Amino acid sequence: MIQSTRDNKKRKVGGTAMVTIKDVAKRVNVSPSTVSRVIANSSRISEKTKERVRRAMDELGYHPNLNARSLSNKATQTIGVIMPITAQYSFQNPFFPEVIRGISMKAYQDNYGLYLSTGQKEEEIFEEVKQMVYGGRVDGILLLYSSINDKIMPFLQEKNFPFVLIGRPHNIDENDITFVNNDNVKKTKTLTEYLLLLGHKKIGFISGSLDYVVTIDNLEGYKTALNNANISIREEYIVLEENYQKEIMETGQDAVIELMSLEERPTALVVTDDIMTFGVLSMLGEMGIRVPEDLSIVSSNNVMISELSSPPMTTADINIYDLGYKGVEYLINKIKEPELPEKKLIVPYKLIKRQSCKKI
Incomplete structure (x- = not known):
């Protein structure tokens, strides 16, 4: 990730010089680019080095300017989450808060925010997705459903825009899309x-x-x-x-x-x-x-x-939580490395026997 010059120069607040990436790098004897990669949670950096750099950031009181870095590489650090058209009732169903919990956890770990769709009709949701893509509002999109007359996935494929589906695609070759699903x-x-x-x-x-x-x-x-x-x-x-x-x-x-x-x-x-x-x-x-x-x-x-x-x-x-968590993990990988091959993950299920059944 390209580091903003606003992070590399000494910034002042109330006349006091603020800590920069160079100060952190000097403390742990690494390059400023290594510190930048740690901030971006790059897989190229070892966990041991990440731990050292993060400890130095805490000790020095360094806070990365995420907005400045986003402007420098045209990233928003935001993921669009597309709910089904029944969204007005979705949060009455504990499935959605639980899948959002998994989504939020992984997004938080990788410094991404969430942009939830609010459309109540198919056309409204489709228009929202187009605004997200054309307006540069998000870096990628996570779809929480799959319908037989879906317009969103073909549109995102046509625009070559990063997205992951939680569910199974319809009328699209499964090898052409990344998705996380149950069987x-x-x-x-x-x-x-x-x-x-x-x-x-x-x-x-x-x-x-x-x-x-x-x-x-x-x-x-x-x-x-x-x-x-x-x-x-x-x-x-x-x-x-x-x-x-x-x-x-x-x-x-x-x-x-x-x-x-x-x-x-x-x-x-x-x-x-x-x-x-x-x-x-x-x-x-x-x-x-x-x-x-x-x-x-x-x-x-x-x-x-x-x-x-x-x-x-x-x-x-x-395993609802895992569906959301792995969906975001796969999406962030696609955002960071667009040339990665498409993947699919089938999250396992387990029969939980309680008291609502009887042998006859």
Whole structure:
């Protein structure tokens, strides 16, 4: 990273000369460029040298002028974070605060700020992304979702702008994009197979819109498990919510009303989100249907509410924090070294068995 001359010259505040990079370099007997690379957290510098330089910075009271350095190399030290169009409800779902926690931690460690999208419609979000790119507001973009009619990824590819996806790309060769994801097909297949092993054959499925790739993958995992067990797929057992304006807990409540109104009810449910499952449990309680005595349920995400619900949910822990942390790590690598090859990382999941399932 090019160091600003404003950092190299003695600056004065209230008549007192301020510490410069040269002072730090002299203290630890390294070059000023080494100090600059430590400030940028360059992988070219050993951890031992970084520790020595940072200790000297603390002892001397040196504070790098990040704004000046950003101006010198046209960097903003800021990452754009693009939320789904359901953003107005996103922070009601603990998934997003947890993934943002992982994003924030890695961004903080590498001296990056965050610029969160606020658009409520697809076109608004797309316009925001264009403003980020054309206005030079961010150095790279992290996408927190993937939809089948997405305009953002093709635009970013066309502009050769650094970005990383948390999720799986649709209609784009996976070798042409860097992304961090869970194997949602395998995860939901595992959840469905767990119910099958407990003796259930009438298994319902509740999820969000098929406009999102994660829903497509979850549904595939559910169907694969049933097909492998030679159990016919009953379309009336599959409930998908297409209304973006509906709160996620309401989705679960409405879905369970539909399923429990069937003449032949499911004996178990696969629900693809813990908050949605909480809505399911709430409505079942109103109906007098007991979980797991009358109906078994498996869920996904393992947010805090899954352990605190009544009964505690059997769910898949998808390591939400790691999705955000690794997404930023890969993005910063792309920003610093644009010629790096594209990568993909599949973050593992784990089945957490609690009290929402019963053998029949």
